[in-house]
Amino acid sequence: MLDDEPPISDQKQSGAYFTPHDVAQSLVSWALRKPTDRLLDPSCGDGQFLSAHPNSVGIEQNPVSAQAAISVAPSALVHKGDFFAWAGETNERFECAAGNPPFIRYQSFKGEVRRRALNLCARHGAPFSGLASSWAPFLVATAALLKPGGRMAFVVPAEIGHAPYAAPLLEYLVSSFSGVQIIAIRNKLFPQLSEDCWLLYAEGQGGSTTHIDFTVCDEFKPSRHRPRPTVQIDVHEWRAVWARRLRAYLLPREIRDIYAAASKDSASRRLGDFATVGIGYVSGDNDFFHLRPSEVNRWKIPTELLHPSLRSGRVMPASQITAATVESWTKADEKVLLLRLNRGQDLPTSVQAYLDSGAGREARLGYKCRNRTPWYAVPDVQIPDFMLSYMSGRAANLVQNLAGVTCTNSVHSVRVRDKALARKLFPQWSTPFLRLSCELEGHALGGGMLKLEPGEASRILFPSDNATGEANKEALEDAVKTLHRWRHYGD
Structure with a gap:
């Protein structure tokens, strides 16, 4: 950590992780055309960026960091305050950023x-959802301050490749610049962060483009010139085939073609x-709300008010949850018995005593409990047909629920609408294609984990019988391993 960096907790709150010198120097070199260019x-x-070019303007909200910037870049003009307030009022325009x-x-x-x-970005034609992180609006507001033909080069989170809120940013960039390039870097630019970072370059402000230049590399190499593109991404294909995500372009064209063909096959299913x-x-x-069998006995909780529950994906069995699974949890005295109470229900004296215990008085003060009536009635308790791991290591796990247990939000509830189709398709789950689909439709999380949001899980692709062949099995396995490396699984 640099001497003038804030403590880690403050860094997380402010998003202030300062850029290595060679990265800043390279990005400034990419953006500049001549010494008289004004950089924002x-x-x-x-x-760091201001010190690489004397004709610079910087905005910084943190007064300590702003003072440090003034010290290392005395020729730059540093404004202290909120960038979005400044951007909404200034008449200044810049050749580069x-x-x-x-x-x-x-x-x-x-x-x-x-x-x-968000209001400023909406005025510029980039409507972000309420889930947008701060960096995306920063880029749109910056782009709007460039002169026609202007350029910009930025460090961006790897979320630009998969986050739904990043799609409006990329749509804005391809409609506002004549050239857009994203450099995907596998090794971490910031080793102290779980978040991976990539690089973004855009040029020709005021233009538009029908493709995104995408560069795939293992590590960042300082250079005055941008690396060559690995692939030119057709924007229409990015939208129509890959749901405006870039993760598939980390893979060879052969694999992308196999997956795209399967997705277009009318016999394939999501x-x-x-x-x-x-x-x-x-x-x-x-x-x-989850009790051990020993606690049930101690409090004399009636068994009809309890329901076995899968609390964590870490204890999911390999393929099925059976009565024997639940029995093993019970013998181990695990906290797996959900206290399942309903609104308006008459409560036995023993249950009321448990609710009025010290733990109960503390629980009812929590946000979820104090905002529901009655506080002790847990809503949305379902009995799914299958359960799917929310966060996974080597592979997402799909488990059949033969014991009729329920589950917390640490795993996904899968309720089958077409049982015949499920019986036909679910045996494919452990195949290379299905494991690849989980990787492509999900996204990397810190610590090497694969995360599948419900919408992402719904897109998992089951190919038709003709869509993939045995000859592709090894190539598909290699593709899965490639995406494991990109999310640092096994590092």
Whole structure:
């Protein structure tokens, strides 16, 4: 950590992870054309980008960081304050921009700053959802401050390749610049972060393009010149075939063609075509609402008010949850018995005593509990046909629920609408194609994990009998391993 960096907790709140010098130097070199070019850094931090070019303007909200930027880049002009307020009022325009915008997730990117940011982007034709993280609006607001023909080069989270909120940004860029390039870097630019970072370059502000230049590389190599594209992504294909995601372009063309052909085959099916994927229930206090058998005996809770539950994907069995599975949980005295109470229900004295215990008084103060009536009635308790791991290591796990257990929101609830089709298709789950589909439709999470949101899980593709062949098995296995490496599984 640099001497002038804020503590880690403050960094997470502000998104302030300062850029390595060689990265900043390279991005500024890509953006500049001549010494007289005026460069903008919308969130200049400690001034790494400003120090690489004397004719620079930086905006920085953190006063300590702003002072550091003034010290390392005395020839630059540094404004202290909110970038979006400044961008909405300034008449200045710039030949180029470079930087590393703060990565603040939507939960912390809020209040008046967020309102200004989203309103400003909407006026420029980039309507972001309420789930947008801060860096994406920074790029749109910066692009709008460039002169015609202007250029920009930025560090961006790898989320640009898969996050739904990143799609409006890319749509804005391809409609506002004559050239857009994304450099995907496998090795971490910031080793201290779980978040992977890529690089973005755009040129020709005021133009438009029908393709995205995409460069795939293992590590960042400092250079005054941008790396050559690995592939030119057709924007129509990116929209129509890959749901405006870039993750597939980490793979060879051969694999993309196999997957695209299967997706276009009328006999292929998505998981959402025959099943509904949703999250399990949210109890509000898992430790209180889930009891061990020994606790049930101690409190004398009637068994008819309890229901066995799968609390975590970490304890999912390989393929089925059976009565023997539940018996093993019970013998191990695991906290797997959900206290399942309903609104208006007469409560036995023993249950009321448990609700009034110290743990109960504490549980009812939690956000979820205090915002429902009655606080002790856990809503949305379902009995799924199958359960699907929400976050996975080597592969997503699909488990049949033969024991009729319920599940928390740490796993997905899968309810089958077409049982005949499910019986036909689910045996494919462990095949290379299905494992690849989970990788392509899901996304990487920190620590090497694969995360599948319900919408992503619904897109998992079951190919027709003719869509893939035995000859492709080895290539598909290699593709799965490639995506494992990109999400750092096994590192």
